[in-house]
Amino acid sequence: MQRLDQQFIDNQWVRSRGSRLLPVINPYTEEIIAEVTAGDTADVEAAVEAARRALPAWRTMSGAERAGYLDGFAEVLTRRRDELMRLSSTNNGKVLAEAGIDLDDAIACYRYYAGQARALDARQGQQVELDMEGVEARCYHDPAGVVGLITPWNFPLVTSAWKLAPALAAGCTVVLKPSEVTPLPEHALAEIALEVSLPAGVFNLLFGDGEGIGAPLSAHPGVDKVSFTGSNRVGEAVMRAAAGGSRGVSLELGGKSPILVMEDADPEQAADWVMAGIYFNAGQICSATSRLLVHEAVAAPLFAALAERIDALTLGDPLAEGTDMGPLTSSRQREAVRHYLRIAEQEELDVVRDERHRQLPVQGYFLAPILYRDVPLESRLWQEEIFGPVLCGHSISSEQEAIELANDSDFGLAATIISGDATRAKRIGSQLQAGSIWFNSDQLVLPETGWGGFKRSGIGRELGPWGLSSYLEVKHIVGPETPGN
Ligand code: NAD
16 A cells, blocks of 8 residues: 655655544545555645745746746656556546546646746736836736645646646746645656656645645745635635735635526537536536526426436446446545435425436445436525535526526636527626636636636636736836837
């Protein structure tokens, strides 16, 4: 059994000062596959010191030079793709094909930010157009400094790529803390850093939980900014910790995203997109479109098509060919979802499909794909993020009602619109409060487009040029015009 009791600090593997070890579990076999240190404040001290020492040289390196390292990350991930897919699948429980999508997403992200790092050189010192004679202003983009990056367990290697790639591109040095539930895939990032000869201290990787690493990292005065992805509860704690010293935060938090199926949609086609939006990754997706707003004219055929597709899903070994859905990532997450299923029972929700409709594999943290229809708007299942394979349907009778109910949420991460009329879909999209809005498609996540939410879904944006900006400080140098400059 693997023992992850070492931290990666200053390009060295050093023994963690933490005395607690946490089990890392394969959610399909329920076996302990590794042990990981819970970490300790002393680990954070050492990692932040290393990152601070590395900052002056790294931040003054050209963007083009930094891009070379990011391309290196992409190349090694590409070469190790198959092995890391299996590892991700084993640690997280996601089916192999989905792990492949994750790897491709991560690789595309490192490549994209290599391009952004190169482009940054040309953006330095650009003249700003002024409405004043004889004055010159030039704009520069400096790195934010040492950044603390904290990620959850649902998309290993992806959520870290969305932070690490732009942070390194910007010239920041990094302390990354992956989730203690899925530490194995991120372990590879330290191996990659060594393989591409990343200068010592630029990337530090700390294993541990919230108490051992997350909280001290968020509160550390040597950390200039914290970028966090995870739950609202912890995101708010991170924000409070970073408030000491008025340090910056970026937060990617929860969601309760709607999917709108209008009366001009083809129910069969719509059903495929609805399924992809909720049962992918066993529903453990921050952007899961877990609120289905369906026009009453197509509700009956849509629910019939969904029931048929749910029945056809194969649940089982995530590594086996032909498996559509794996187990949930932890027994804890399964319990959290079951809590909502008990509420649904108390509320006597109208069940289309639940546990009673399927034989589950005997081992593994499985849950059946669940579908309710006519869920009341005041139900907790309609309002709260469940983070599992649970879809709640509600019928609407007009476009206006669909828009109002879609926006009637504390969250605003994503939305999908399905309509036979693309112009209409875009018109509806322009009125929705969400960072990512898809129409007539699966959830296409592209490195060039932004990621992040309105309202309680977070603060700031990842990906695209906005992802880079969140690790940059803008600086202007202003003075008398210098001829020939
Ligand atoms: P979580 O908030 O429990 O944990 C996230 C990370 O924070 C983990 O690494 C954890 O160890 C760490 N942590 C725990 N306590 C901490 C503390 N006090 N200070 C600092 N760090 C601490 O979330 P989770 O269960 O791992 O992930 C599920 C949540 O993440 C869901 O709410 C989901 O919506 C959200 N999420 C959001 C996005 C997005 O892009 N918006 C993406 C993925 C997941």
